[in-house]
Amino acid sequence: MLQTKDADGRPDGQAALTDPVAVRHAVRRGAITGQTAGLARGHVQGNLAILPKALAADFLRFCTLNPKPCPVIGLSEPGNPAIPALGADLDIRTDIPQYRVWRDGELVDEPTDIRSVWREDLVAFVLGCSFSFEEALIEDGLPLRHIACGTGVPVYRTSIACAPAGPFSGPLVVSMRPFRPADAIRAVQITSRFPSVHGAPVHIGLPEAIGIADIARPDYGDPVEVKPDELPVFWACGVTPQAVIAATRPAFAITHAPGAMLVTDLKNSRLAAL
Template sequence: MNAGAAFALSRPLDGPAEVRHAARAGRLRGQTSGLAPGFVQANLAILPSDVAADFLRFCQRNPKPCPLIGMSEPGDPMLPDLGADLDIRTDVPRYRVWRDGELAEEVDDIRDLWRDDLTAFLIGCSFSFEEALLADDVPVRHIAEGRNVPMYRTTIPTAPAGPFHGPLVVSMRPLKAADAIRAVQITSRLPAVHGAPVHLGDPSLIGIRDITAPDYGEAVRVEPDELPVFWACGVTPQSVIAAAKPPFAITHAPGCMLVTDLKNTRLSIL
């Protein structure tokens, strides 16, 4: 666990503005799972205007991995509907910069990279449904182990839009059978944060060769009497950017989310 994450866990950050300000000040550089309970966290993709409309269509065609909860006006880094003082250039703990589909660097803020033609897309995050699982006594292993959630590229294709195409990314939580059934029931009510799982059981059936070696995040323990349960993941745009190779894009670093002022309770359809 990096120093930023250690800071966050040793000094609980209970409110969304507090989390954003810690990221803005450079005090939070780690993953945000478990921070600001009750508030929606979001995945991030920032793209130039020449491909922004195609990416919007991609999100609309792939609502499981890319449930859109907000987007900025071109060139405007503020998103007042998601947070009164929210600045997309500074308020994510860690960013990834992509050039021609390749990960070029990770940075702490993107003020020097911001351009007038950029649009930010905010996508629902599974960290929101984890709160609902924990409230119903369904255990979440990576939180218990203090790790980033394990995420995997699969052989499940996404629906293409313009240049955007590529494999679905999933996040995994190991659960006993009874807890897995309950998790399906709970997350089915939360389509704005990925909804019900896309797969339970044998990871090889969706192209995952080694569950101990995630493509993103960190591996967690899976007991012999547990099922790996897989949800569509908001890191999918990163695999799509790698496949589509746009000249420039910015995303969050996996696990390092934007914490908004939206309440998780507003996301349930029941």
């Protein structure tokens, strides 16, 4: 859940922060922790994967072959924590509320700042996030249950294999939102306009057909009710690189913690294809 604090560490109710620069500065000083859903509405938020330069070309190819879960919207130069195309003052080492540090495919730490483990050979990839298309769904009047319940979106590893590239391979990870059939059709139409943030769903209904044994037990995020008159609708998810890192076990990698995103200066409207 989102938590915000003032300069003295007290809760300050800043969940309505709308300026992306102000959000990043608040994250940087530790005033915002946890999930970033609802912050800087209208602005793109991004998933994160950081890898050594020696693996960067293979990972970029992996993203190219798997554009639904891994749409690249920003890329750093080796060793440079800035990505000017996403924000003039952005520092990838400090501007995400919570990171995940991986060694040999094992999660070893979840810091709020990665300056102590930053290296001159690291390359940061920022990937499109479903928060952008969720805003479009909400604007069209489609209800999102996890937002209504104040929880994280449910996320699942599937039996669908991503296209491999170099050492990178692993399962497609999906997020799920329940809709009545007519609303599910509308959701497909709306999200198809946003290929840079996962685009249209990859599966509708029958979770067992994609290897999800129990929809009430997500691998990440929180469970939400799927009512008898609703269909579970599944979108490719930017948590996929974390499943791939766990499967391929690179010596070192950094990702975001699920739901704790990078808030950028890009406008969601700029990502719409139509």
